[in-house]
Amino acid sequence: MLKMEGSPFEVKEIHTKEEYARLVEVLWAANFKPYNPVFTAVHPVSGHSAEDRIRDKAYDTEIRWAAHEKNPASHLIYAIDKETGRVAGGCEWLIFHDNPFPKGPLPIACTWYPEGSERAEYTSRFLSQAFFPRQCWFQRAHAGVNAMGVHPDYRRRGVGRLLMEWGHERIDPLGYESFIEGSPIGRWLYEECGYRRVVSLNIDLDKKDPNEEWSRLVYECRPPAILLLWRPPRGELTDKVPSGPWAVTKETWR
Numbered sequence: 001m002l003k004m005e006g007s008p009f010e011v012k013e014i015h016t017k018e019e020y021a022r023l024v025e026v027l028w029a030a031n032f033k034p035y036n037p038v039f040t041a042v043h044p045v046s047g048h049s050a051e052d053r054i055r056d057k058a059y060d061t062e063i064r065w066a067a068h069e070k071n072p073a074s075h076l077i078y079a080i081d082k083e084t085g086r087v088a089g090g091c092e093w094l095i096f097h098d099n100p101f102p103k104g105p106l107p108i109a110c111t112w113y114p115e116g117s118e119r120a121e122y123t124s125r126f127l128s129q130a131f132f133p134r135q136c137w138f139q140r141a142h143a144g145v146n147a148m149g150v151h152p153d154y155r156r157r158g159v160g161r162l163l164m165e166w167g168h169e170r171i172d173p174l175g176y177e178s179f180i181e182g183s184p185i186g187r188w189l190y191e192e193c194g195y196r197r198v199v200s201l202n203i204d205l206d207k208k209d210p211n212e213e214w215s216r217l218v219y220e221c222r223p224p225a226i227l228l229l230w231r232p233p234r235g236e237l238t239d240k241v242p243s244g245p246w247a248v249t250k251e252t253w254r
């Protein structure tokens with residue numbers, strides 16, 4: 001448990017689905033204020049009524065908790081307001097101690113929308129492109145951050161920074177690099193924490209003669225950009241640091 005001296009927040013690792021459900025509530029609030037198009041692509045959003053939200057959040061909790069339980073690299077963490085017990089924010093840290101992509105880059109399937117639907121195809125195309133660089137470049141131990149969100153009531157009070165520090169405290173002694181497929185909203189937090197943007201992706205979601213559903217998805221869910229942010233070991237930007245993770249060799253960090 002990370003307890004920053006004097007901080008009103010404490011960061012804890014999540015160990016039960018019930019705890020994770022509390023974080024899901026916060027992540028949904030965080031990503032609709034402001035509206036984050038990426039979130040709606042990669043989470044099961046079936047509509048926008050109060051009933052839709054309850055059902056979709058419950059389903060999101062189920063599928064992501066199941067994925068987390070199957071993935072030994074996944075650490076779900078949240079920051080608690082020590083005074084009130086409220087969840088202020090959280091994220092998933094992925095810490096890979098070996099090459100997670102021994103088969104090289106593979107397409108990523110979307111399992112939370114019906115197979116063959118426009119939504120499943122859209123999300124799969126999106127994820128496969130966004131995670132292609134990581135799969136090509138990081139054929140080695142490294143870390144990453146997913147689903148970072150801080151409740152609108154708690155913004156700019158250092159919660160995001162605490163969540164980042166939790167991971168850095170674990171990976172820095174191991175000398176691991178860290179890499180994030182970030183949105184422009186998260187960029188400033190990550191840059192404050194030792195990351196730098198190495199590439200900006202414009203995800204290709206065009207389709208010849210799209211139907212109405214596809215056009216709507218592109219309108220509602222297309223991110224302005226995906227920023228690939230890289231943090232070298234311990235966030236140290238020395239002369240040894242190459243231009244990007246693609247240029248790292250076995251000798252680089254010796």
Ligand SMILES: CC(C)(COP(=O)(O)OP(=O)(O)OC[C@H]1O[C@@H](n2cnc3c(N)ncnc32)[C@H](O)[C@@H]1OP(=O)(O)O)[C@@H](O)C(=O)NCCC(=O)NCCS
Nearest residue numbers: 030149150155156157158159160161182183185186188189
């Ligand atoms: C991005 C987000 C997680 C930041 O969380 P936060 O708890 O407000 O961030 P912190 O208070 O720890 O910020 C640390 C530093 O990062 C920078 N920063 C964070 N948010 C910023 C913003 N909106 N604009 C400019 N700088 C920002 C600042 O330098 C800040 O330090 P300062 O407040 O002393 O100036 C939060 O805004 C959020 O949940 N956004 C919606 C969800 C989202 O887009 N997540 C990112 C997905 S990649």
